[in-house]
Amino acid sequence: MVPKPRKRQREPAGSRLAGKRNRATSSLDTARAPVSLEDASLLGKLQVLRRQIKAKDEEKQRRAQDTVLRSNNGHVATRVEVLELNSNQVLAELERIMLSAATSILEGRGLSYKVPRRSAGNQEYVEELERIVLKEGIAIRNFASIASVRKTTIMTRVMQLVHELCSRRIHTTKRDLFYTDVKLFRQQTESDDVLNDVACLVGCTRNSLNVVASEKGIVVGRVTFQEDGDLIDCTRMGVGGKAIPPYTDRITNITSDAEFILLVEKDAAFMRLAEDRFYNRVKCIIVTAKGQPDVGTRLFLRRLKRELHLPILGLVDSDPYGLKILSVYMSGSKGMSYDSANLATPDIKWLGIRPSDLDRYGIPEQCRLAMTENDIKTGKDMLEEDFIKKNPAWYHELSLMVKRREKAEIQALSSFGFQYLTEVYLPEKIRAGDWI
Amino acid sequence: MVPKPRKRQREPAGSRLAGKRNRATSSLDTARAPVSLEDASLLGKLQVLRRQIKAKDEEKQRRAQDTVLRSNNGHVATRVEVLELNSNQVLAELERIMLSAATSILEGRGLSYKVPRRSAGNQEYVEELERIVLKEGIAIRNFASIASVRKTTIMTRVMQLVHELCSRRIHTTKRDLFYTDVKLFRQQTESDDVLNDVACLVGCTRNSLNVVASEKGIVVGRVTFQEDGDLIDCTRMGVGGKAIPPYTDRITNITSDAEFILLVEKDAAFMRLAEDRFYNRVKCIIVTAKGQPDVGTRLFLRRLKRELHLPILGLVDSDPYGLKILSVYMSGSKGMSYDSANLATPDIKWLGIRPSDLDRYGIPEQCRLAMTENDIKTGKDMLEEDFIKKNPAWYHELSLMVKRREKAEIQALSSFGFQYLTEVYLPEKIRAGDWI
Known part of the structure; x- marks a missing residue:
């Protein structure tokens, strides 16, 4: 199902495109049309996921209330859960x-x-x-x-x-x-x-x-909100995007016509997505914390999820740290466990780059990196953790990574061309519903 | 001339302010009025500086053209200066x-x-x-x-x-x-x-x-521009600000009614300035690269300076690294010397925190840090560098730092209250024209 990248795509398109030089300005404009032709054909599986996520969110709220009720009846031990207070x-x-x-x-x-x-x-x-x-x-x-x-x-x-x-x-x-x-x-x-x-x-x-904490994250794409009274339209934030504020209590009136949230580990991939205005091809909101997630970005992501009930697809490096980053977004870090409820966004789907992608997309040997002893130890330790064990597909992928002793960065996709990420990889993944 | 912080300011204002709680929302609104009463009284010396900077910029352009002409006539050796090309x-x-x-x-x-x-x-x-x-x-x-x-x-x-x-x-x-x-x-x-x-x-x-390079900087304040066709108004960027894009060639139509650009070393100080909407009190543009300046922020600052001819005031930690950061903005780093012309923004004024401020503003002993041996060595080495030697006031301040063996962060001002920076320190500095 996944098309092997054709040899031609790996050649620079300079010679082919040179003739189009004068049209570049106008093609930039068309790249920004709200909905392109490809849009609808990609959305089938995503819309199914979206309905599932919405139902699951509602079910979860019911169960959480249930837990609180049982707790109040004294059947389970009192737990300290802190709240967001004004x-x-x-x-x-x-x-x-x-x-x-x-x-x-x-x-x-x-x-x-x-x-x-x-x-x-x-x-x-x-x-x-x-x-x-x-x-x-x-x-x-x-x-x-x-x-x-x-x-x-x-x-x-x-x-x-x-x-x-x-x-x-x-x-x-x-x-x-x-x-x-x-x-x-x-x-x-x-x-x-x-x-x-x-x-x-x-x-x-x-x-x-x-x-x-200090701010680090950026957002771009199909979401608007009020920030301290200012109307922020993230489809109109140029190529640099909007800096996510360190506190979300000044953010109100979040609205969106997006189908999902694309959570990106790294700045470079974010830049590619923002410049290509990927969110206009497949309606989405693109968020990055530029590496290790900071509190501001985690709070912001959680707000988006809670108010919009959208699926979140994670795009991270294929190494144990990429997975660790997803886990921090999902279940919080141990250092601030008392605060975990208010920072955690459970149920993030792992879109890529997954260890099995390396062979499926034919990532060249030279673009794969050997895992260090430390990487392998981190990977093995993670196989024992709850958030991996309860998701067989994740367990399987991580086992594969540890077995193969290979990792790869998101940028490895550039070996098929600079825009392979936005033009081939992501559209294919989304059309195929290839998340776990 | 500089008012000693009164004892009362160091006490938390909680008890005094408790009664105002219900008025907090409306006071936020007034804080955002375009021009406050204090505005005009602060501007005298700044406007003199602004005229000087504009004249100097013009003179510099003439001299640079002169150098190029002499070079073309063969009187001086050929130098490689690279240009921004489309x-x-x-x-x-x-x-x-x-x-x-x-x-x-x-x-x-x-x-x-x-x-x-x-x-x-x-x-x-x-x-x-x-x-x-x-x-x-x-x-x-x-x-x-x-x-x-x-x-x-x-x-x-x-x-x-x-x-x-x-x-x-x-x-x-x-x-x-x-x-x-x-x-x-x-x-x-x-x-x-x-x-x-x-x-x-x-x-x-x-x-x-x-x-x-990847982007790191943020901007907020009285400047608007087009970014890849989107109109960006930096007075309407909430408290988080606008992420500065990694390339400025998509930025056009820069306009501003600011009196100066405030260049801030650190995220925390930027946050204080953005939340207090300091740019509405004294019309300015606030820029930070969150530490070591990245190429994107340096290019952006240079664009602002070239097109708006505004004075730039630097707010950095009082340590050798704060000064080093100003020098990177001003004359470029050695690694990319060929590119220096296009990254450098000469003539940044050192507003603070300066070593002499520590005593003038009575920064408590506990908020000053002892310089390490490495700090002192860095400071002494910098005393030998051209950009310090040609500015006697900078030389004097740096000598004082090395002699006193004391450094302080911008945050040390918080010992007088959380908003001392925006309510007392900066307005006083600007009114007094206290930059070097």
Whole structure:
């Protein structure tokens, strides 16, 4: 079914295209027509997937509610799941905590906070939620104890600073927060650490505290939204795209006529897709975090998924790190497990480049790279992980990679021509419904 | 003149602001009014600078023309200065080179290319141009010589690929180019290296060959332009800003009512400025490359400067690397000296954070960091460099840094409050004309 790239495509088209030089400007214009002829013929399998995803999203919401209900009835242990709260909610909760602290002091019981433990032993992967959550472990931070006086003080100060941020409706970075009181915090790791504690204590995400990471992601394609009041139309963002903001709480009114979201690992592939305006050929939204996903991009992707119920297709390198990147988007990283629910976007399909693609598309030997010992170890370790084991197709592909000891970058497709990715590979994959 | 930060500003404003909570939404709106009351009072010194910069730009253009004229008259040695060429010009030049190669072969003289040398010994800093350029050294790449047969073959292949890119009017990355013929290139360093040779041979910038680096920069503020036909208004880019594309040849019709360009080293400071919509308080364009400047951001900054003739004020960390970043924007990096003219934006003013600011603004001891031995060595080496030596004020500041052995990040200003940067530091600096 997959057409072998013809020999001719591997030759540069310079000689053939030289005569078309004067038409280049007008062909650029036609490349931007909203829907090309190929559009409809590609969509069959994608539309089936889209209906499945929508039904699954609804089913999942029902099950999650169910879990919460059972939890409330005491049948399962209490889990700490933090929520996205708005600034007024965070302020109210901080003031409630402080009032209760003041009451405790006035009543002679001193100052202390009950903080959910975030250690690995207190973490759990919940099947129904498809996420890592915290179990019921609690640590008491007591001001009257020498062991915890410092942490308690830092916590109080961080809550005061967060109260200021939320009151002013402004956002800041962890680094800025640290610098507001270097004398007390001493090391940034200390204020960072306590910040996570405060998030768990308040029961909200770290982003809800208005302390955000720096931005890295870009988006382009068939989606429009309001960002802090400005109307952003991502089909009109040139070839560079729109920078994804580090916080999504300023994003509202998301609308889209896309059929799916294409999640791209790397900048170079994103550039190719943006320049060719691939989203006008097959209606889609193209998102990249340029490598390791940052919090801003993960939040943005999750917002898109939640509001648009679109399938997400992942385009990553065929190596263990490509797969790891998909897993970070899907189930969160262990470091911020308490926040996982609000960062995770389960159910991403692995479109490519998959280990089996290397032979199917005839990627030349020279474009394949030998896996290092470290790559192979990472691959083998991943075969043991839940998110791989529960998906037989993924397990099969990863086993193949480890067995063959070969990896390949998305760019390896360029061996068939610079635009092979957008003109042959992706349209074929989408037409064939070749995702797992 | 510079107001010492009052004690009160260092206290979180939470308690004072709590009452304003309900007004927060409307205060956000007013923050976005096009011109605030403070605007005009800040601009006096800036407008003087703006007139100076414009006059200087014009004078510089005259002098550069002069240099070229003298060069043509044979009074000074020939220098290799590459130009930004459009795709038709690159195609014409490639075809001329190939025609002459074919003629040479048919006449029995074999295949060879005369390539300008790019080694350090063949580089020169030209005072009138304020840039590094190549001197007249030439290397002959001969197909009939065992020593250069491989390089000559690779060059021919790269020219063929570039011809394809320019014919199709598409852009690609160095990595993609490498993958189109891994068998021949073997290592990416080989195709990268030859690509620079081809640029020198054609006499154009690497970006003119349509081989570009990945994008990293963001822009926000009072500038509008067309990008590949889309109208981009950077005052309407929310809080995340617009991603700067990796190639500026798709950018046209730049217009702006800004008074200056604020060049920011770091993402966190950019975020603060974008969220506070600082560009509406003092009309400006805010640009960052998030650390080390990439080619895309440097090209973009240069375009803005050339077309708008605005002063550029640099906001960087007070350490040798902050200064190094300004120098890369100003005079180019040595690795791409042949391309320096097209990447360099001379005459950037150092606004802050300057070593003398640490005491003037009373940055607390805890927010200052001790310089490492390596920092001090880098600082001392920089004191010997031309771009520092010819600017006494910069020399003085850097000497102070090395003497005090202290550095500080932009974020150190947060010790006076999260918005001290946008509400006190920058307005004061601009009002006082405190740049060097």
